[in-house]
Ligand SMILES: [Fe+2]
């Protein structure tokens with residue numbers, strides 16, 4: 384059994400100094416290489432539907448494909464400044480200023496111009512990280528096609544590979560055509576994606592990607608979809624979420640069966656991996672690169688903004704899908720409730736009885752009216 388320090392590299396979850404020490408040093412590199420340690424598995428058991436829930440998901444996915452080029456209305460003009468103002472108003476701000484008292488802080492001399500620029504950088508950063516995360520999903524799901532031993536899961540994963548290609552494509556197009564700059568992958572996100580890919584065990588790819596990264600993405604997309612007034616991103620997120628809900632269900636349905644066979648020691652390793660992933664994702668949302676680009680002392684800025692009530696609600700909402708799904712998989716209460724204790728320390732255990740994503744995908748499905756090419 385490992386200590387918190389062995390799992391995440393620091394003893395104190397909230398040690399800002401240690402969090403900020405993790406940075407991305409090769410921001411100009413065009414490629415990033417990770418050793419894929421896993422065995423590719425052939426199965427000679429071709430019986431389709433041996434796992435009915437996965438088969439149902441596969442049939443659903445075949446009918447739910449959409450086309451990012453033609454189903455989204457790319458003629459919509461996006462005015463980033465206007466979006467910043469609308470977001471601020473939706474969060475109870477005045478449209479152009481800070482949400483908190485900044486007297487005596489590094490923001491004291493900021494004018495409306497800096498606050499708007501911060502909002503614009505934040506949009507560029509957020510959409511960039513969504514795009515990088517989507518590429519992580521593309522690679523992980525291609526890996527699952529190779530490594531999972533069940534034919535129904537290989538079939539389903541193949542449809543997810545197509546979904547993820549489309550997601551990378553639409554986020555990249557939105558960034559290029561509607562926003563004003565890319566950010567390199569955040570170091571905490573890259574560390575997590577690397578860890579998922581490096582692990583040779585096929586179920587760890589699912590746990591890291593489908594349960595943790597995609598569970599968080601589904602919540603983050605849902606949050607943004609709800610509050611944004613920008614019609615193109617709203618539409619884009621609606622389409623992406625209809626796929627993501629299936630992907631998270633794929634993780635829950637596959638792991639539920641597999642975890643039944645695992646020993647207590649093996650389950651404990653999954654709990655530790657889930658905890659590590661949760662911490663990396665929480666750290667990535669501090670958006671340290673944005674503060675750096677805005678030219679303010681990152682640590683001071685973060686100590687100020689990460690404690691605002693809005694930020695704390697947002698941070699914990701990100702876990703609203705992950706926690707109930709971990710509970711459904713038996714990960715919260717195994718090993719004397721080890722993960723329950725860790726999620727309590729992270730302040731997210733309150734979501735344990737929220738709806739899990741095992742069957743929620745029907746509620747997210749696109750209707751026939753929403754799209755010409757995809758049907759519910
Ligand atoms: Fe995706």
Ligand SMILES: [Fe+2]
Nearest residue numbers: 520597627630
């Ligand atoms: Fe996905």
